[in-house]
Amino acid sequence: MRFSKLFSKTTRNISKEVESKNHEFLVRAGYVDQLMSGVYTYLPLGLKVLSKIENIIREEMSEIGGEELLLPALHPAGNWKKTGRWETVDDLYRFKSYYTKTDLALVGTHEEAIVPVAKKFILSYKDLPKYVFQIQTKFRDEKRAKSGILRGREFRMKDLYSFHADEKDLDRYYEIAIKAYKKVFERLGIGDITYLTFASGGTFSKFSHEFQTKSPVGEDTIYLCEKCKVAINREIIEEQSVCPECESDKLKEMKAIETGNIFKLGTKFSEPFNLKYLDKSGKENLAVMGCFGIGSSRAMGTIVEVLSDVKGIVWPKEVAPYDAHLVNLGKDKEAEKLYNDLQKEGIQVLWDDREESAGTKLAYADLLGIPIRVVISDKSLKAGGYEFKLRNQEKTEILDENKLIKKIKEYYV
Ligand SMILES: [Zn+2]
Incomplete structure (x- = not known):
């Protein structure tokens, strides 16, 4: 996405x-x-x-x-009267049908x-x-x-x-x-x-x-x-x-x-x-x-x-909305290729493709809380690949594409 x-x-x-x-x-x-x-x-x-x-x-x-x-x-009141709860449950939404004038509950x-x-x-x-x-x-x-x-x-x-x-x-x-x-x-x-x-x-x-x-x-x-x-x-x-x-x-x-x-x-x-x-x-x-x-x-x-921490949400891997959050700082073409390659591998990627500052994009990655962040920039490419970071750890590492795919897949096993 x-x-x-x-x-x-x-x-x-x-x-x-x-x-x-x-x-x-x-x-x-x-x-x-x-x-x-x-x-x-x-x-x-x-x-x-x-x-x-x-x-x-x-x-x-x-x-x-x-x-x-x-x-x-949506329940008829009759069933709740039968159990005695029509009168006793305080937080039951009770109302009357406009047309039939019967008592109803939203339960x-x-x-x-x-x-x-x-x-x-x-x-x-x-x-x-x-x-x-x-x-x-x-x-x-x-x-x-x-x-x-x-x-x-x-x-x-x-x-x-x-x-x-x-x-x-x-x-x-x-x-x-x-x-x-x-x-x-x-x-x-x-x-x-x-x-x-x-x-x-x-x-x-x-x-x-x-x-x-x-x-x-x-x-x-x-x-x-x-x-x-x-x-x-x-x-x-x-x-x-x-x-x-x-x-x-x-x-x-x-x-x-x-x-x-x-x-x-x-x-x-x-x-x-x-x-x-x-x-x-x-x-x-x-x-x-x-x-x-x-x-x-x-x-x-x-x-x-x-x-969560002070920066935002930290989703556990089984409930995260996406597997990886891809952030590009410039390098639009390279980012698009990586985005497509990761998806071909069955990895669900959220790609921050907006024209925003590095600070803003990284802050939002922390706020959204997807477990894995991948950064592609001049600096990462010069170092040999892409920067991989887990949301709940400070450590970053540079990985080439194959190693990156392997690492993401291993994380979600
Ligand atoms: Zn005990």
């Missing part, structure tokens, strides 16, 4: 309302644009990153048996849609277990949306719903899902600072679990057990002062962003919809459910918050 052809432009200026790093960098680099507080456009560059994040999640959910579907985001969670449809297909023990997931746009009526794409009124999320014959089978799958989540966060480049934490299970189980990514901008406070490396939410610590896993009292307090949550729903939602199956003896039983969420747009904001 030629920089000059991009729909979006990088900008130095930004509105005064910006209060978080992810908002500032993502807007300045042209990844997202704010339509209103908590509502963002994912520009072509930003959509590339979001899609890569969602594909990682998609792959790992498929790996644990998840089948992808797409549920509606942020989908039990009220998935359970009625599961009821049509889950009839006997032979139909269990089942796992379905979706990656979809969700809505939450936030009092005050803030922190860029970390907390939106409209956001992207993956939710997986599992259906089981009994608690034991849910427990089995729950452990499998935890492993899959760990893989997702590793591939997103935040595995080493994302902790499985004990959280309150609400009314339906003693504990639920969250995945919390350590960050000073996080809204949550967690306590990391230095002995067994699990973390505990503040609400749990208020009830008990030791680690629920190993009972150690050596707990370290830190701020964190909730990047995932998993729940054992039990029969909380199968009951109101009467989702029952026939067991081997012909007896009717309520199906047992689990629910597993990851916010994909929040994950994107989190990556920017925790991996």
